[in-house]
Amino acid sequence: METKAFVARLRPGRKEDYIEAHNSFSSDLRARYRDAGIHQIRIFLLGDQLFMYVEADDYEKAQAALAEDPLDQIWQERVGPMKNPDFQPLTEIFRLD
Amino acid sequence: METKAFVARLRPGRKEDYIEAHNSFSSDLRARYRDAGIHQIRIFLLGDQLFMYVEADDYEKAQAALAEDPLDQIWQERVGPMKNPDFQPLTEIFRLD
Numbered sequence: 001m002e003t004k005a006f007v008a009r010l011r012p013g014r015k016e017d018y019i020e021a022h023n024s025f026s027s028d029l030r031a032r033y034r035d036a037g038i039h040q041i042r043i044f045l046l047g048d049q050l051f052m053y054v055e056a057d058d059y060e061k062a063q064a065a066l067a068e069d070p071l072d073q074i075w076q077e078r079v080g081p082m083k084n085p086d087f088q089p090l091t092e093i094f095r096l097d
Numbered sequence: 098m099e100t101k102a103f104v105a106r107l108r109p110g111r112k113e114d115y116i117e118a119h120n121s122f123s124s125d126l127r128a129r130y131r132d133a134g135i136h137q138i139r140i141f142l143l144g145d146q147l148f149m150y151v152e153a154d155d156y157e158k159a160q161a162a163l164a165e166d167p168l169d170q171i172w173q174e175r176v177g178p179m180k181n182p183d184f185q186p187l188t189e190i191f192r193l194d
Contacts, residue, residue: 005141005148022191030193040194042150044102044187051102051148051187053139090141090148094119096127097137 001039002059005090010048014082018050021079032069036062050083098136099156102187107145111179115147118176129166133159147180 010018022043033041037057044051056062066072107115119140130138134154141148153159163169 003139005139007143007146007148019190025191025193033193038193041191042100042102042189043191044189046104046185046187049104051104053150088143090143092139092141093116094122094138094140096122096130096135 002056003092003095004054004056004059005092006052006054006087007090008050008052008087009084010045010050010082011084012048015045015048018079018082019045021082025075026071029071029075032066032071033062036065036069038062099153100189100192101151101153101156102189103149103151103184104187105147105149105184106181107142107147107179108181109145112142112145115176115179116142118179122172123168126168126172129163129168130159133162133166135159 038054039057040053040055042053044053135151136154137150137152139150141150
């Protein structure tokens with residue numbers, strides 16, 4: 001299992017759109033993410049800073065599988081323009097579980 | 098179960114100390130955290146920005162129990178001065194699991 005974390009910034013004025021989009025993330029899309037080997041996603045906001053935490057069997061493989069999926073393509077076309085493209089990966093330095 | 102997430106900044110020059118301290122987080126202290134009802138902690142860094150993610154039965158209760166614990170007091174005295182005190186809570190807006 002891989003753990004990945006990223007920060008990014010939302011574009012000005014897109015915060016409510018971003019939250020609304022995620023509130024309507026469909027159960028079909030959830031199923032596709034799980035089928036792609038994604039076990040957990042958490043997204044947090046602080047102002048326009050977005051923090052995303054992902055647990056996946058193989059993150060790159062999951063990304064590649066979802067990139068081929070028309071449902072996820074529609075989703076990415078919707079939310080992609082709400083974010084700045086400069087996702088920055090974080091380094092995990094501590095884990096308790 | 099509660100999920101909490103925070104960001105904070107490390108003080109200048111304390112990043113390596115902070116990582117080193119967490120590498121030596123003892124198994125005794127892990128047991129105390131679990132006994133206090135903390136199920137999961139993840140800490141990530143991006144430069145001097147620290148992101149912490151916690152899952153606990155009751156976060157406030159866990160904090161209160163650990164504040165009474167001499168082992169955690171020693172730990173907090175060690176790492177507390179490495180961080181700026183302005184922890185900022187994040188808002189969870191999406192969850193897949």
